[in-house]
Structures are given as C-alpha cells and as structure tokens.
Amino acid sequence: MAQTIVFLVLAAIILGCGIMAVTTKRIMRAATYLMFVLFGTAGLYFLMGYTFLGSVQVMVYAGGVVVLYIFALMLTGRQDKKENHSVSLAKKFAALLAALYGAGLFMFAIISHRFAENILTPPSEQTASVKVLGEQLLSSGRFGYLLPFEIVSILLLACIIGSLIIARKR
Amino acid sequence: MFDFSIISKWFHDLLTGFIPEWLVIGIECVIVLLFIILLYAILAIALIYLERKICAFFQCRIGPNRVGKWGLLQVFADVFKMLSKEIIKMRQSDRLLHDMAPFFILAASFLTFACIPWNKGLEILDFNVGLFFFIAVSGIGVIGILLAGWASHSKYPMIGAMRSGAQLISYELSIGMTMLTMLLLCGTMQLSEIVQQQADYGWNIIRGHVPAVLAFIIYLIAGNAECNRGPFDLPEAESELTAGYHTEYSGMGFGFFYLAEYLNLFICGAMAATIFLGGWAPLYFPGWDGFNTIMGYIPGFIWFFGKAFFVVFLLMWIRWTYPRLRIDQLLSLEWKYLMPISMFNIILMALVVCFGLTL
Numbered sequence: 436m437a438q439t440i441v442f443l444v445l446a447a448i449i450l451g452c453g454i455m456a457v458t459t460k461r462i463m464r465a466a467t468y469l470m471f472v473l474f475g476t477a478g479l480y481f482l483m484g485y486t487f488l489g490s491v492q493v494m495v496y497a498g499g500v501v502v503l504y505i506f507a508l509m510l511t512g513r514q515d516k517k518e519n520h521s522v523s524l525a526k527k528f529a530a531l532l533a534a535l536y537g538a539g540l541f542m543f544a545i546i547s548h549r550f551a552e553n554i555l556t557p558p559s560e561q562t563a564s565v566k567v568l569g570e571q572l573l574s575s576g577r578f579g580y581l582l583p584f585e586i587v588s589i590l591l592l593a594c595i596i597g598s599l600i601i602a603r604k605r
Numbered sequence: 606m607f608d609f610s611i612i613s614k615w616f617h618d619l620l621t622g623f624i625p626e627w628l629v630i631g632i633e634c635v636i637v638l639l640f641i642i643l644l645y646a647i648l649a650i651a652l653i654y655l656e657r658k659i660c661a662f663f664q665c666r667i668g669p670n671r672v673g674k675w676g677l678l679q680v681f682a683d684v685f686k687m688l689s690k691e692i693i694k695m696r697q698s699d700r701l702l703h704d705m706a707p708f709f710i711l712a713a714s715f716l717t718f719a720c721i722p723w724n725k726g727l728e729i730l731d732f733n734v735g736l737f738f739f740i741a742v743s744g745i746g747v748i749g750i751l752l753a754g755w756a757s758h759s760k761y762p763m764i765g766a767m768r769s770g771a772q773l774i775s776y777e778l779s780i781g782m783t784m785l786t787m788l789l790l791c792g793t794m795q796l797s798e799i800v801q802q803q804a805d806y807g808w809n810i811i812r813g814h815v816p817a818v819l820a821f822i823i824y825l826i827a828g829n830a831e832c833n834r835g836p837f838d839l840p841e842a843e844s845e846l847t848a849g850y851h852t853e854y855s856g857m858g859f860g861f862f863y864l865a866e867y868l869n870l871f872i873c874g875a876m877a878a879t880i881f882l883g884g885w886a887p888l889y890f891p892g893w894d895g896f897n898t899i900m901g902y903i904p905g906f907i908w909f910f911g912k913a914f915f916v917v918f919l920l921m922w923i924r925w926t927y928p929r930l931r932i933d934q935l936l937s938l939e940w941k942y943l944m945p946i947s948m949f950n951i952i953l954m955a956l957v958v959c960f961g962l963t964l
Contacts, residue, residue, distance in 0.1 A: 437627035498744025
C-alpha cells in the first residue's frame with residue numbers, strides 16, 4: 436500500500452515534469468524540469484530497492500549532466516526573449532507522426548516482454564550489493580564486464596584528448 | 606553503548622498494533638521530518654552564534670554582547686529582522702527559478718543531513734551505499750547556486766555563480782577521493798557499519814595512520830571550499846561581487862542560503878567525525894580498563910556532537926586565519942596539488958590495507 440502510494444506520486448512527478456520540460460518556452464526551465472524527471476527516476480530505483488542504481492542516477496544525471504547543461508546554457512547567454520517563430524503544418528504533422536511511432540515502439544516492447552506482469556516486486560537489499568557489482572565489473576570471466584569497462588575508459592580518454600586539442604592555444 | 610534502535614523498534618511495534626502498516630510508515634516519516642527540521646534549526650542557531658563569537662575572538666574583538674546575556678539572543682533578533690524584510694521582485698528575472706533556487710540548496714542540505722549517524726541505532730537514512738549516496742546528493746546544491754545566479758538576471762550573481770560552480774565541481778573530486786581512501790580502509794559504504802567498525806577496532810584516523818591523516822587534511826581543505834567558506838569564499842567575495850550568487854535575494858530567500866551554508870559546515874564536520882574520528886564511538890585505549898569503562902558511560906550522541914563541533918572549530922579556525930585566494934590560485938590548488946596528492950594517497954592506502962599495515 437505504502438509502496439503503491441509512493442509509486443503513484445513519483446509517476447505523477449515524472450509525467451508532469453516531462454510534459455512541462457517539452458512544452459515550456461524557456462530553455463533553463465526545461466533543464467530544471469528535466470532534472471525533476473531524473474530525480475523521479477532515481478526515486479523509482481530507490482523504491483525498488485536498487486539503492487546503488489538510484490545513487491548513480493542522482494550522481495551522474497542530476498549532479499553531472501544537468502549541471503553541465505546549465506553551465507552550457509549560462510555560457511551561451513540568454514535567449515528566452517519571447518520569440519514568435521511559427522512552425523509549419525508539415526513540421527507539426529511530422530512531429531506527431533514521430534511521437535506516435537515512438538510511443539507505439541515503446542508500447543510494443545513493454546507489452547511483448549510482459550514487463551507489466553512482474554514489476555513492483557521489490558527485491559531485497561542484498562540482490563545487487565556493491566561487492567557483487569564491483570566483482571562483476573572487474574572480472575574477466577564468462578559474464579564479466581572487464582572488456583566493456585576498459586573500452587568505455589578508452590572512449591573517455593579519447594574524449595579528453597579531443598577536447599584538449601580543440602581547446603589548446605594555437 | 607546504548608542502542609537507540611530498541612526505542613524506535615518499540616515505537617514501531619506499538620503503532621503497528623492498532624494502525625495499518627502503510628499509515629504507520631507515513632506517521633513515522635512525518636515524525637522523522639519534524640525531528641530533522643527541529644535539529645536543523647537548533648544547530649543553525651548554535652552555529653551562527655559560534656561563528657560570530659569565534660570570529661570575534663580570532664580578531665581580538667568581543668563579538669555580539671548586547672542582546673541577551675553574552676549576546677545569546679542576537680541570532681533570534683537577526684531571524685526576526687530577516688522575516689520582516691520585504692521580498693523584492695525584480696524585472697526581467699525568471700521568478701519561478703529565482704524562488705526555487707534556495708530550495709535546491711536546502712534539499713541537498715537536508716538529504717545529506719539525513720545521512721548522518723547520530724548514535725548507535727539512531728540513523729535516518731542508512732543503507733548499503735550510504736557514503737556514495739551522501740556524495741551524490743551533496744552535488745544537488747551546485748544546481749541551486751547556478752540557478753540562483755542565472756535567474757537573478759544581474760551581473761554580480763552571474764559571475765558569483767560561475768565561480769562557485771567551477772569551485773564546487775572541482776573540490777567535489779577531492780572530497781570523493783578522500784572518502785574513497787577511507788572506504789578502502791573500511792571495506793563498506795554503510796555509514797552505521799563504518800562507525801561500528803571504529804567502535805570495535807579503533808578510530809579510522811589512528812587505524813589508517815599516515816594515509817588517513819593525509820586524507821583528513823585534504824578533507825578539511827576541500828570541505829572548507831565545498832562550504833564556500835574562506836579562504837575559498839570568492840563566490841561571495843564582498844569586496845568584488847557584493848554578495849555573489851545571492852546578491853538579489855532579500856528576506857528569507859537570503860535566509861535559506863545563509864542557513865544552508867552553516868548547516869553544510871556542520872554536515873562537513875559531522876561527516877569528518879563519522880569517517881575519520883569514529884562517529885559515536887568513545888575513546889578507548891587498549892589495556893586501560895578503568896578509563897574505558899568511564900568513557901563507555903558517556904552517551905554516543907555526546908561523543909558525536911563533541912567530535913563534530915571540534916572539526917567545525919578547526920574549519921572556523923582555517924576560515925578566520927587565512928586571506929582569500931584568487932580564482933586561478935584556487936583552481937590550481939585543487940587540480941595541480943590536492944588531486945594528485947589524493948590519488949597518490951589512494952594508492953598508499955591500498956598498499957597499507959593490502960599488506961596489513963593498519964594499526
């Protein structure tokens with residue numbers, strides 16, 4: 436019962452802020468609403484008992500990605516003057532079509548995999564302890580994640596070198 | 606040592622006797638929330654008074670001494686003054702974000718406040734990744750500062766917010782690294798377990814000797830920077846930026862920033878007490894049985910508050926002793942000195958733990 440109430444509140448926050456994020460005219464407000472959506476998702480993870488995943492969600496998305504967005508928006512200057520650019524009918528139609536296609540794809544994936552039947556059975560806290568996660572991440576065994584982990588770190592290194600080359604003094 | 610969870614369990618069982626479980630959880634949430642808010646307010650009052658008195662003593666002044674005995678009622682007078690101030694509305698500012706920004710900072714402060722283990726069995730948020738959660742939610746405060754600076758639509762808050770954002774993001778790395786160092790020593794991220802270990806085997810700062818002391822010093826420096834306090838207070842450097850990111854706030858909007866700043870100071874001290882100085886664990890010397898029994902009679906939360914306020918005093922001492930840094934000095938201190946030292950420190954701690962050199 437308590438879980439259902441919390442789930443409904445979180446779902447309302449996620450949906451409401453998601454709609455607000457795409458309908459608002461000011462870009463900084465959109466970033467803020469997006470952050471509420473990400474917090475709501477973190478709340479869902481906590482509700483299911485995946486505390487590590489929830490903390491990562493708060494750390495990476497709320498603490499990292501949204502801060503980066505806000506920083507970038509602050510540096511690019513204010514552009515939330517009431518701009519009146521009208522959208523053509525063809526564009527509106529295309530947007531509607533894309534939205535319907537996306538919604539259909541998601542519904543198909545959710546229904547065909549029967550997620551709805553086995554959600555909301557909260558796993559116990561021991562299901563994904565940090566110890567198990569860490570050992571999986573660094574094991575080179577059959578289901579180990581050492582190779583993807585290293586490949587991701589090489590990708591990040593390439594990003595760092597690339598940004599240094601772009602930003603260096605000539 | 607007295608285990609507080611006996612009382613909370615008794616209360617929970619008493620309520621579940623005649624109310625459905627979900628309502629019991631709701632009632633307990635409200636009680637815990639009231640407890641947090643009450644403690645938050647009391648600590649803020651105590652800290653502001655302490656800060657003004659300690660600052661005064663460092664500068665050879667007397668400090669507040671007119672309102673009440675030894676100026677004890679000065680803080681209450683200030684709060685009433687702040688509550689009765691006019692809330693200024695500025696043209697062209699984003700009202701919604703402007704009003705929302707202080708609450709982000711308060712939310713981050715409350716969430717980190719809730720992680721602190723006060724006594725044995727007296728924790729509010731305590732799960733297997735407590736320390737990681739603490740680091741994660743403390744990052745929310747940056748968003749509040751950036752939004753406050755942006756939504757004010759004014760130059761000083763904007764510059765203050767940019768400085769503050771750069772500073773907080775940089776120094777978060779050092780905080781995270783020192784916590785990782787201590788994590789290697791403890792082997793668990795659950796805060797209550799970290800303290801329990803220290804009660805059983807001795808305080809971390811003694812158990813981890815050289816790397817732990819090094820981590821403690823780095824934590825003190827980075828903690829002062831994270832709280833936006835001098836010598837790192839240039840986001841709100843009065844002489845250059847009036848008041849930094851909260852220049853355009855009046856009344857309680859400013860009050861919330863002020864409140865959060867002092868509570869962040871306390872949280873910083875409390876976390877240092879928890880991971881380095883043993884939290885509620887009393888001071889034990891192996892072999893001194895009489896001494897140990899006497900120390901064991903002192904309640905855990907008194908130990909905890911004693912240690913936390915000791916660290917707070919250290920932080921205030923640093924603040925009122927050193928002059929303010931320049932922004933490039935501040936960033937090079939973090940990226941060129943503290944970061945490499947704390948990375949080296951992690952390796953040192955790993956070696957110490959690997960070869961069993963802990964005391």
